[in-house]
Amino acid sequence: MRPSIAALGKALEAPLPANDPCAAATFLLQSGEYSLEYWLIAHDKTPTDALKEGFRILALHRQGAQGEPSFNACRETARELVYYYNLIRLEPDHEDTPQRLEMMRMVARHLYLFISGKMEVSGLGEFCCASKPIRLKSQEA
C-alpha cells in the first residue's frame, strides 16, 4: 500500500536497515515510484504498471513527462535509482554497499523533493496543509 506523502518524506530521512541491503534498495526504488505516482495522481492520471527497460520507475517517469517537458529534469534522477538498485542487488556483499545505499537514499530524496517542488509551483498544493486534498486522494487510492 502506498504510504502518505508525509510518511514517505519521513521514511527517506530515516536510517536504512543495515542488515538487508537488497530490501533497502527495493524500498528506495519503490519510494521513487511512489513520488512519481503522487505526481501522476495529482494530474488525474492512473499510474502505469508498465515497465520500461525492465523498470516501472522509468515507465512512470515517461508517463509523468508527457506534455510536461520540464519534468525531464528528473529523468536522470530516476535512472540513477535504477543504477544503484542494480549495483546493490548484483553485489549485496560488496564493500561499497553501505555507501551505495546512502547515495541511493539521497537520490530518492532528491526525486521526492523535486516532485514536491514541482507540485507546489504547478499549483497542485504543497506537501503540508495545502496539499491535503491530494494527500487524502492518494491515501484513499
Next chain:
Amino acid sequence: MSDRKQKYKKVAYYHGCALEGSGLPYNTSTRAIGKKLGLELVDIKNWNCCGAMEVKNIDPEVQTYLSSRVMSLAHNKMGQDVVMAPCNGCYHNLKKAEYDIAHKEKSREVVEKISAKADHPAYQAGQVETIHALDWIKFGFVEDQLKARIKGGLKGLKVANYYGCMYTRPRNIFPEKDQGGDSESTYRPHYMDDLLAIAGAVNVDFPLKTACCGGAHTLSDSDTSTKLVLNILQAAEAAGAEVIATECPTCHSGLEMHQIRALKRLSAHTNVKIIYFTQLLGLALGLSPRKVGIQENISNSIPLLKAKKIA
C-alpha cells in the same frame, strides 16, 4: 591541427547577463584561462538577453528570436562561425533557437518578421555552431597539450562535478551529444570530469550531477530550493567531495546562497566549497586565486586551497 581545435581557437564570446553580475568570477576565470591557453574570445557587441526563462515562459517564439539575434550578430556582423556561451541558460537557449529555426516553420516566420522590423539579417539555421565553455577548452586546447601546461595542479583535490539540468536537456536540441566516441553524454556528462582529472583532481562518484538545483523555484519557493540544494551538498559530502565544481552561474549562485540559507533556516551545516571549473583549471595552470576571481565567490574556499597548497 584538428578541425575543432582550429575552429575554437577564436570564437565569438556570448557571456550573457549573469556573467556580468552574480557570475562575474566565471567570466573572469574564463577570460583568464583563454588568455593563458592562447584561445581568443571576441566579445559580441550590442548583445541582448537570450530570453532566459522569463521571456520563454511568456512567448517561446520571442525567446527564439532573441537568441537568434545573438547568433545573427556573430555571423553577420563579426563573421564568426562559433559562439561560445559559458552560461548554461544562454547555451541552452541558443541551442534551442537553432533547433527551432531548423525544424519549425512558425519559428522561422517569427524570427524573420521581428528581424526585419529590427532591421538586421534574420539568422538562418547552421550559420553558427553554439558551444559551451567545456567544449571550447576540451577541444580548443586538446587534452594532451593541456596536461603539459598544468603547473602544480589540483593535488588530488576531491571534486564532485555538478552540471545542472540545462546543459544536457532536452536531448533533441543537442544532436552532437550521445554520439559515442568523445561526444558528451546526456545521462552522465563527463567533460568537466575529464578536464579536472587532467588538472590533477580526483573526481568522486556523484549521482546528482544533473539533478535540479531548484534554480527556477528560488524566488517562488525558496524552501524547496534550499532543500534541493542541501541534498546536493550533502550528497557531495557523502561522496567524499571537498569541492563542488560548477559550470552554470545559476546553479553556482544557488548552491552558494542556499548553503548559507540551509544553515540559517534548517541549521544544516555543510562544508563543501563551490568553485567554477574554470577557476579550478586556472589555478591548476598556475594562475593566482585573484586572477581567477576566487575572492569574489561567496563560498570561501581560500583556507582549503591554501591547506592543499593549490593557492
